[in-house]
Amino acid sequence: MQIPALTFVTHLFNGERFRAQSSPTIREGRDYLDGGVKPAVYSVEMSSMPWGITSSMYTPTDPLPPEYQREAPAEDFTNRLYRLSRSAMAGTLVHGSIPAIWRFHPDYAKRVLLALASFDVRQAEFLPFWRNAEYLGDLPADVRVSIYRKDSGDCLLVVANLDAEEREIAFDLKTSTLGIPSDAVCAELMGPRDARVIRPDAKRVALVLQGHSLALVRIAPPGTFEAPRFDPDVERPVRRPIPTVQQEAGAPSSTSSDPAIQAEWTGPERMPALLDGTRFLREIPRLSAAPTLDGQVDDAEWEGAFSFSLPIEGSPANASTDGDSRTVYLGYDQKNLYVALRSGLAPDAKRPPRAARAGLVPPRLVLDAPESVVLWIGRPGSDPWGFAGSPSGEFTAWHGRKAGRVEGWSRRDAVETTIFDTEVWHAEFAIPLKTLGIEQADGAELAFAIVHRRLQASGSSTQISWPRADEKQASPALGRLRLSPTAPIAKESSAQPSGTSK
The missing domain is CATH 2.60.40.1180 (Golgi alpha-mannosidase II)
Structure with missing residues (x-):
């Protein structure tokens, strides 16, 4: 240096x-x-x-x-x-x-x-x-x-x-x-x-x-701050591994029983390894009316759902520039978990020229790169489901590391639209709770992670996205959900239930 x-x-x-x-x-x-x-x-x-x-x-x-x-x-x-x-x-x-x-x-x-x-x-x-x-x-x-x-x-x-x-x-x-x-x-x-x-x-x-x-x-001085409280059932010391006979180069490692961890970490299918170790718990409200899956995420339609905003990737310096945001909505009823993802501008915002965006060097590498958003969700300790949508309109589902058909869930349960000229995209979908292995909705717990994946010239890049935090609510995009009927319930919406499986 x-x-x-x-x-x-x-x-x-x-x-x-x-x-x-x-x-x-x-x-x-x-x-x-x-x-x-x-x-x-x-x-x-x-x-x-x-x-x-x-x-x-x-x-x-x-x-x-x-x-x-x-x-x-x-x-x-x-x-x-x-x-x-x-x-x-x-x-x-x-x-x-x-x-x-x-x-x-x-x-x-x-x-x-x-x-x-x-x-x-x-x-x-x-x-x-x-x-x-x-x-x-x-x-x-x-x-x-x-x-x-x-x-x-x-x-x-x-x-x-x-x-x-x-x-x-x-x-x-x-x-x-x-x-x-x-x-x-x-x-x-x-x-x-x-x-x-x-x-x-x-x-x-x-x-x-x-x-x-x-x-x-x-x-x-006493009374000036509140000391944190720690759960003794969770707080076990992580000690250094005991040295043993080393393996030959190239031999499989015994450091983990999860084959996804032993594989090379190159794509979103590797993310399930992180789910079980997270402990951020968020209450997801039961919706009084199912949202309409029409590919247009409307704030009023998702009123009462749990929501948070993700920062714009590229640089912390432009995480909240010019009203740009990515918003996630989560809610449920007795049959489905409802998810909406939106990337775009606030109604009164004005996007500056790409070259003027602070922190993006070179700007086109990030803003013009193909991008997808992956939602990993499942019961803690089991293989989660992964749902990936991209601005091109493609939609893929995984279970664990395998891509394929999701039982009880069809393409009509997920709707995406893309408006390329303003770089805005929306995605809405309903996931049957039975698909996630949940028979009783109220009180069920799920692990989840939201991942942005960008395809760059040098190959793929997978990143965990963390929402902006404020004094009222800090909502990690990596953690645990609890389906709670006691959480705030959405008001009746003028939107009619869509044709999803409910």
């Missing part, structure tokens, strides 16, 4: 050279901190502070193709993803870098971002581990502590265990020097899966921290 060449850069995504397919960094049961990403490497390449730019650690955690599967067995993909995510994050956050959540474990990334956002680190002074000795007592070896501090005395400690083993960590915090009130309380924000506070004292922080992991410790 040539640092002087970065004078024109506003944001740096770095780390793809640590891909498992091209280096031994995370093969054979290793974490990022085991291999080529030593603390000095983080300090030089991944740190925002020294170079005056915002840096994010790009963390490739893809399932390994068979020819590279030489890592320690007895670890499933979800645990491996979680372990690698926190190993990369432990080295990143203590350097003041903003985490890049692509390919991270979704639950882990969510916790980190919620902790940083709730504290509002943008309004705090960053005291990195290499120049905050005056605020801390002696630290154990391989432990780094950076501090975000506000004038009010509210502090967020980023405590990283760079050692591979679980450790009990204790250190003194000079509260008077930091301006922390004497009655301040201490709480850990990541949960016992990673860290556990054993002494809730602001003056001497003591906690148990997993290997290659981090804790986010909030220290603040």
Whole structure:
């Protein structure tokens, strides 16, 4: 890396050279901190502070193709993803870098971002581990502590265990020097899966921290924030795999029993592997009237349905530019699950020329690329159904990884239209609950994911889309649904039920 060449850069995504397919960094049961990403490497390449730019650690955690599967067995993909995510994050956050959540474990990334956002680190002074000795007592070896501090005395400690083993960590915090009130309380924000506070004292922080992991410790006056509550049935530590005899190169891996995970991850049919590990639960209301499937998504027709908006792909900088949005509606009755997807402009919005769209370089690569939207949905723990629609009017269904006919569901149950001149497309469809294995609608739970897939010149690209979140509602596009008759019920619509199977 040539640092002087970065004078024109506003944001740096770095780390793809640590891909498992091209280096031994995370093969054979290793974490990022085991291999080529030593603390000095983080300090030089991944740190925002020294170079005056915002840096994010790009963390490739893809399932390994068979020819590279030489890592320690007895670890499933979800645990491996979680372990690698926190190993990369432990080295990143203590350097003041903003985490890049692509390919991270979704639950882990969510916790980190919620902790940083709730504290509002943008309004705090960053005291990195290499120049905050005056605020801390002696630290154990391989432990780094950076501090975000506000004038009010509210502090967020980023405590990283760079050692591979679980450790009990204790250190003194000079509260008077930091301006922390004497009655301040201490709480850990990541949960016992990673860290556990054993002494809730602001003056001497003591906690148990997993290997290659981090804790986010909030220290603040009492009553100024609410500490998160964690489900003990879910919060089991993810430990490093026990080294065993390594497999020969090219031999099948035993790290997962799911054949979809062992295969190369190249398309939307690989997405079911992520469904069972998600825990975001949303209530889906029962509709009083079935929407008309006419290929035109009308807000009034879907009134009362659960809805959220997806950001525009390409760059966070243009995620909400000019009213552009992708909206998803979900509702159900006793026979069908109803889904609507819409991409387009707000009625009063004006689309700027393509070349003027911020963050899209080159613009035509994204805006002119063939695109499809895939909805994966099914009962947790079973093979889900995948429904894919594209602007060309094509519609495909998968069960697990196989494409084919969906029992109890026909093409007339899905309607799509495309208006090419304004780049707007709509899709509406009804999925029989029996197709999803649901006999009783009320109270049933489903796992779901919404994926954007773009076909680019270099091949296909599959991405999970996350909706914009606001203070009232944060609705991930990857999570769990519950069909709930107690959720808000739609008003009677003037639309007549369509000819779908009901």
